[in-house]
Amino acid sequence: MQTHAQQLRGRVADMQTREALPGAVISTLNNNKGCAADAQGLFGLDAGNADSIKISSVGYITRKLPVTAVTQGIIYLEPVAANLNEVIVSSSRDKQYRTDAPVAISTISPQTLQDTKATTLDKVLNKVSGVYMVDLGNEQHTMAIRQPIGYKSLFLYLEDGIPIRTVGDFNHNALIEINMAALRNIEVIRGPASSLYGSEAVGGAVNFITLLPTIAPTVKVQAEMSNWGYKRTDFSASGTSGKWGAVVSGYYANQSNGYMDHSDFHKLGLSLKTVYQANATTRWTNAATLINYNTDQTGGLDSAHFYSKDYRNFQTFTYRDVQALRIRSTLDKQWNEDNSTSFTAFYRHSTIGQNPFYAIKNTADPLRSTGQINSDGFHSYGMIIQHKKRFNWKEAALIAGVSADYSPATYYAGFITVDRNAAGYYTSYQTTDSVLTDYKVGLLNTAAYTQFEMSPLHRMKMVAALRYDRMDYDFVNHLTPSAYTGAPSEKNNFNALTPKLGLIYSLENQIGFYANYSRGFAPPNISELYQGVKVPVLEPATYNNYEVGGWFGFAGNKGYADISVYRMKGTNEIVSVRTQDGSYENRNTGATTHQGIEWNVKYNLCSSILLRTSGTYAHHNFDAYTEKGKVYNDNRMNGAPQWITNSEITWKPLFLKGFRLGGEWQHIGSYYMDPANTAMYGGYDLFNLRAGYAFKSIDCWINCMNVGDQLYATTAEKSAYGATYRVGPRQTFNVGIGYTFTGKK
Known part of the structure; x- marks a missing residue:
């Protein structure tokens, strides 16, 4: 200056x-x-x-x-460590304060990302109340937000407000396609967000917000490694010159010779973002992300291998390969103090090729099994246009938008034979000329949405939103329809109208309350619609959510607490039903109830010690549920812990500026392993320690995950074939060092 x-x-x-x-x-x-x-x-x-x-x-x-x-x-x-009134963008697709949003929303700050030094996203997302991101190894995952642990399309993942994948082609491993090195912060909406974002935003929506260019030239590099053969290098370079700014970031991770055999992987993530600030009212942003990922697949262990800590993998050749590219261009224009418009065009491409462990089926011959090699891919071409208008009346504002997304998708599966030894390990496979599945689907999603807000009384704010979606599926089967090759070629379309109504009342001294009603919907995925000859007319599953909550700030800006109580009922859920002739088909017959309480507390005990605790206590029940001919009405849902908590204490001593030491406790309560409620997994308690020291441009750290080297399962399931446990990571030490160069300007 x-x-x-x-x-x-x-x-x-x-x-x-x-x-x-x-x-x-x-x-x-x-x-x-x-x-x-x-x-x-x-x-x-x-x-x-x-x-x-x-x-x-x-x-x-x-x-x-x-x-x-x-x-x-x-x-x-410097950001406040425990800030109640954060600026968020996910609740309304526009910047607003947290206390102006009548939803349960949490933010993972840049400081949290920096201090955690997470090697996988679950290590930061599990700090959010009501969230359990399940680690399936090598960045593979599934999610539980106001839902049990499962693999259905009930969660929406976004990057800068744009869904990572197209509607109708959900993949529970979608966050493999995120470049962690490009993240600025993460926002998590708990409960339905379909009124703004459309389908699949039922249990919640997770918005990954990427870095913007820095003011001064900045270069960061860091490298780390673990005691289990994990190595990773991150980098970023950023700066602004005149009206132009750019940031490039990425990381390469490699795992080899881990504690479980056949568990290697590698991933390359690269991102580029440019920002052109034409003037004070016009901004043009362009961004691209490229992901190259390949991993060995490890399945679950049976009870004998799990409890005896025998980490040999039954699979020796299964794999998953992911290639993804996302490009977007956004023009933001502020016409005047009351009007602004945003236009975004985007392109997405994703292919997932795999030899999946879960497709291997045993035969009457104990030394022979069958499986498949498949590939699922799509291209997306889309746009989103949004306008916001403020009114000089009751602090009113109107947001309205339209979107369109056309995504041709393909799926191919080839039959393989598998060799199995006397000990039960799958040792090799042979490809064949037999094709199991070969189809393409034209997926078209068009939508219009609007959100209106106003303050009818002092300190009171009302928000009403409504979205209409139309989804068109054009299915073409390249094979002769059969019980194995899929349904006849056909066209289907679905419509959904999703409302939201919310109310906020703020008192003095940082105290406020909110209530809302919201609806979420999940259309049938293409795999649910078209795999099988008998294809019924399926409708989107619908979830109605009611919740109340509030927050208050502690005196002296020492922190804050927030709480949410919700009840969500799901209807028309898609389940596999056994028919009279013994075959199975998908039908809209399921109904569930989800209810619970979520909390989050951050408190500065003193200027150098920060306490944080978050969690949920919930019940997830089947109201009406028949799966493969068996009725489970009124049972507890499987994979649904009642208690999920995460607590942490962080010490940053004033006498040693730059030093940090943190201890974390993750608790997952017990849950049933099957819909019949015949077996229960006891859950687990996990303790993690993190220490780091930043001095001038150097940052070094050591993290110890699973301090006690506890045996635990990230998922535990029971089927007709027995119990299966996905082993959680053993005691792991990660050591790293980073360097940051910041120029002056």
Whole structure:
């Protein structure tokens, strides 16, 4: 910053991300002059005869500086460790304060991402109340948010507000396609968000928000390794010159010779984002992400192998290969103080090729089995247009948008024979000329949505939203329809109207309450519709959610607490039903009830110790459920822990600036392993330790996951073939070092 005749010029940025802080307020202390930073963090202030200035922004620690001491071009503000009123974007597709959103939403901050040094996303997402992201090994996963552990299309994953995958082709492993090195922060909406985002946003929506270009040239590199053969390198380079800014980021991870055999993998993630700030009201953003991933597949262990800690893998050749590319271009225009428009065009491509362990079936010959090699892929071409208008009446605002997404998808599966030895291990396979499945589907999703908000009374805010979706499936079977090759070629379409109504009432002293009703829907996936000759007319499953909640801030800005109570009922859920002739077909016959309480507390015991605890207590029940001819009405849902909690204490001593030490406790309660409620898994308690030290440009750390080397299962299931346990990672030490170069500007 330069000072000349008290004419101050400079920029304001986030100390953690080095990104500009638009709207930061710069004011003098003695003559009441002030200004706000623009979209690039720039400001100009006539300080008159003032001798000091104050720089402030919501969610950041205010800085006071003598005018004569302000000599740098950039003023960095430090984020508040426990900030109640964070700025979020996922609840309305536009920036707003957390306390203006009548939903259960949590944010994983850049500071949390930096301190955790997570090698997989579950290590940060499981800090969020009501969330259990299940580790299936090598970044493979599934999710449980207001739902049991399962693999159905009940969760929506977004990158900068755009779904990662297309409607109708859900994959529970979709977050493999995220570049973790490109993340700025993560927002998690718990409960249905279909009124803004459409299908699959039932249990929740997870929005991964990527880095913006830094103000000053910044380069980061880091490397880490574990005691189980895991190695990873991250990098990013970012900066702004004039109106243009760019950031490139990525990582390469490799696992070999782990504690479980046949568990190697590698992944390359690369992202590029450019931002052109044409003027104060026009911004053009372009972004691209490329993912190359390949992993060995490890299945579950039976009871004998699990409890005897025999980590030999029954599969020796199964694999999963993922290739993904996403490109988007967004133009944001602020027409005036009351009107703004955003236009986004995007392209997505994803292929998943695999020799899946779960497709291997034993035969009458104990030394022979069968399986398949399959490939699932799609291309997407889409756009989203959104306009926001503010009214000079009751603080009213209207958001309206339309979207379209055309995604041709293909699926191919070839039959293989599998060799099995006397001990039960699958040792090799042979391909054949037999084709099991070969089809393509044209997936078209068109939608229109609107959200209106107003303040009818002082401190009260109402939000109403409505979205209409139409989904068209054009299915073409390249094989002769049969019980194995799939359904006859046909066209299907589905419609869904999803509302949301919310109310917020805020008191003084950072106390507030909210209530909302929201509806979510999940259309049939193409695999549910078309795999089988008898294809009934399926409808989207519908979930109605009612919830109330509130929050309050502790005195002295020491932290905050929030709580949510919900009840969600699912109807028309798609299940496999056994017919009179002994065959199975998918029908809309399921009904469930999900209810629980979620909480999150952050509290600064003192300036150097932060406590955080989050969790949920929930019941998930079958109201009406028949699976493969068996009725499970009124049973507890399988894979549904009542208790899920995550607590953490972090120490950052003032006398050793840059040092951090944290201890974390993850608790997963007991749950039934089958819909019949005949077997129960006892859950587990996991303890993790993290330590790090940042000195100038160097950051080093050591994390110990599963401190006690406890034997535990991330999933436990029981079927007609017996119990299966997915082994959780053993005691793991990760050691890393990073270097950050920041130029001056």
